[in-house]
Amino acid sequence: MIELKGIKKAFHQQEVLKRIDVKIEKGQVVTILGPSGSGKTTLLRCVNFLEQPDEGTVQVGDVTIQAQEAKKKEIISLRKQSAMVFQHYNLFAHKTVIENVMEGLIVAQKVKKAAARKQSEEVLAKVGLSDKLNHYPSQLSGGQQQRVGIARALALNPQVILFDEPTSALDPELVGEVLAVIKSIANEGITMIIVTHEMNFARDVSDHVLFMDDGVIVEEGTPDEIFTQPKQERTKRFLRRLSGEPDASLFTQPQYAEPEKKTNLLPKGVVKHVL
Ligand code: ADP
Ligand code: MG
Numbered sequence: 001m002i003e004l005k006g007i008k009k010a011f012h013q014q015e016v017l018k019r020i021d022v023k024i025e026k027g028q029v030v031t032i033l034g035p036s037g038s039g040k041t042t043l044l045r046c047v048n049f050l051e052q053p054d055e056g057t058v059q060v061g062d063v064t065i066q067a068q069e070a071k072k073k074e075i076i077s078l079r080k081q082s083a084m085v086f087q088h089y090n091l092f093a094h095k096t097v098i099e100n101v102m103e104g105l106i107v108a109q110k111v112k113k114a115a116a117r118k119q120s121e122e123v124l125a126k127v128g129l130s131d132k133l134n135h136y137p138s139q140l141s142g143g144q145q146q147r148v149g150i151a152r153a154l155a156l157n158p159q160v161i162l163f164d165e166p167t168s169a170l171d172p173e174l175v176g177e178v179l180a181v182i183k184s185i186a187n188e189g190i191t192m193i194i195v196t197h198e199m200n201f202a203r204d205v206s207d208h209v210l211f212m213d214d215g216v217i218v219e220e221g222t223p224d225e226i227f228t229q230p231k232q233e234r235t236k237r238f239l240r241r242l243s244g245e246p247d248a249s250l251f252t253q254p255q256y257a258e259p260e261k262k263t264n265l266l267p268k269g270v271v272k273h274v275l
Contacts, residue, residue, distance in 0.1 A: 001024055001025050001026040001028075001060075001061065001159070001160075001191060002022070002023070002024040002047065002059065002060050002160060002191065002193075003022070003023050003024075003057070003058075003059040004020055004021060004022040004023075004043075004046065004047070004056065004057070004058055004059075005021055005056055005057040005059075006019050006020075006021065006055060006056040006057065007019070007020040007021075007043070007046055007053045007055070007056035007057075007058070007067075008020075008053060008054045008055040008056055009039075009042055009046060009051060009053050009054055010054060015215055016039045016042050016215050017039050017042055017043060017046070017053070017215050018214075018215040018216050019056075019216075020039075020043060020056070020215075020216070020217060021217075022043075022210065022217070024160075024191065024193065024208070025191075026191055027189045027190070027191055028191055028192075028207045028208060029186045029191075029192045029194065029205055029206050029207050029208075030192070030193050030194070030206065030207065030208045030209070030210065031193075031194045031195070031196055031202040031205070031206040031208075031209050031210070032044070032193065032194070032195045032196075032209075032210045032211075032212060033195075033196070033197070033199075033202065033209060033210070033211050033212070033226075033238070034210075034211055034212035034213050034218075034238070035213060035238060038212045038213045038214055038215065039212055039214075039215045040164075040195045040212055041164055041165075041195065043212070044084070044162050044164050044193060044195060046058060047060060047082060047160070047162055047193065048060075048078060048079050048081075048082045048084065048162065049065070049070065049075045049078055049079065050084075052067060052070060052075075053067040054067060054068075055067055055068065058078065060078060060081040060082060060159060060160060061081045061159040061160075063077045063078045063081055065078055080108070080158075081158060081159045081160065082158050082159060082160045082161065082162055083104075083152070083153035083154075083156045083158040083160075083161050083162070084153065084161075084162045084163075084164065085146070085149050085150055085153050085161065085162070085163045085164065085166050086149065086164055086166075087164055087165040087166065087168050087169050088169055089137070089142075089145045089146050089148070089149045089169075090149065091137040091145055091148055091149065091152075092137075093136070093137055093138065094136075095136075096133065096134050096135060096136055097124065097129060097132050097133050097134070097135050097136075097137070097140070097148050098117065098120050098121065098124065098133040098134065100137070100148055100152055101120035101123060101124060101148065101151050101152045101155050102116040102117060102120045102155075103152075104152060104155065104156050105119060105120065105155055105156065108156070109156065119155055120151070120155055121133065123151040123154040123155045124148075124151045126151065126154065126181075126184070126185075127147040127148070127150055127151045127154075127181050128147065128177075128181070129144060129147055129148065129151065132144060141174055142169060142170045142171065142174050143170055143174030143175075143177045143178050146166055146167070146169075146170065146178045147177070147178060147181055149166070150166070150178070150181055150182065150185070154185065154190075159191060160190075160191040160192065160193065161185070161190060161191070161192050161193075162192075162193050163182065163192065163193070163194040163195065163196070164195050165195050165196060165197065166178060166182065166194070166196070167179060167196070167198060168197065175198065179198060179201045182194070182201075182205070183201075183204070183205050186205050194206075197242065199227070199239070199242055199243070202223065202227075203223045203227050204223075206222075206223050207222070208220065208221070208222065209221060209222070209223050209225075209226040209227075211226060211230075211232070211234075211235045211238065213234050213238070218232050218234050218235055219231060219232045219234075219235045227239065
């Protein structure tokens with residue numbers, strides 16, 4: 001269904017993806033975890049050629065592209081296979097909720113206006129926004145805006161939906177409603193790749209988990225394998241850090257070492273609170 005083979009990508013000599021191989025079956029929900037800067041967004045963007053890999057092959061559905069020989073026409077057909085949900089929603093501020101969802105259908109898929117409206121109403125009902133069709137994004141909460149982002153992706157009826165940290169920009173109290181919507185879509189059997197820092201959610205919703213660090217997939221497996229019995233030290237350290245447990249290795253690094261006590265260096269008579 002989705003297969004990435006030998007994907008490499010560099011930005012100005014910096015190797016951001018170092019020979020990545022990923023295989024995802026139809027209907028699977030795959031989450032990607034990893035520290036900031038590890039290449040998660042770049043990998044996701046290679047799936048739809050928003051970033052063109054330097055090397056490797058991308059296959060989504062029945063479209064396969066070899067990075068070095070990619071033609072414009074192939075890239076257009078590859079892009080039609082997927083839809084993306086962004087961290088910052090990326091909605092059109094001057095369009096209403098329903099117009100935001102209709103836009104892709106009319107422009108990219110050449111669907112007639114009346115049919116696009118009907119399809120958009122259906123997906124907006126799925127994400128619980130039937131009462132907000134004629135609102136503008138600025139009149140919605142962040143959670144509602146992201147649900148519009150999800151409806152817009154769903155409306156395109158893609159082979160796969162790519163989520164790039166869909167809840168990272170939200171206030172904590174709004175995260176739950178968005179995760180619930182994503183979960184309900186997952187239960188419908190749509191293939192999804194989700195980059196997230198929401199560990200409980202990832203554990204709950206994923207069929208397969210990838211842990212990335214420094215441009216490579218360090219470890220992958222079922223949620224149980226990754227969360228309960230991770231094998232790699234880097235995975236263990238990442239999970240410990242996220243769960244807020246103290247990480248012994250951190251304290252051996254100079255920036256976390258106990259600060260030198262400077263009190264003795266002060267000339268006599270200087271009061272302590274200057275420190
Ligand atoms: P993540 O999503 O895991 O935080 P990214 O894929 O966004 O990681 O970035 C990986 C690395 O690639 C980072 O060092 C980032 O600065 C760099 N990078 C990403 N996109 C670009 C770009 N368009 N130009 C230059 N460097 C980039
Ligand atoms: Mg990112």
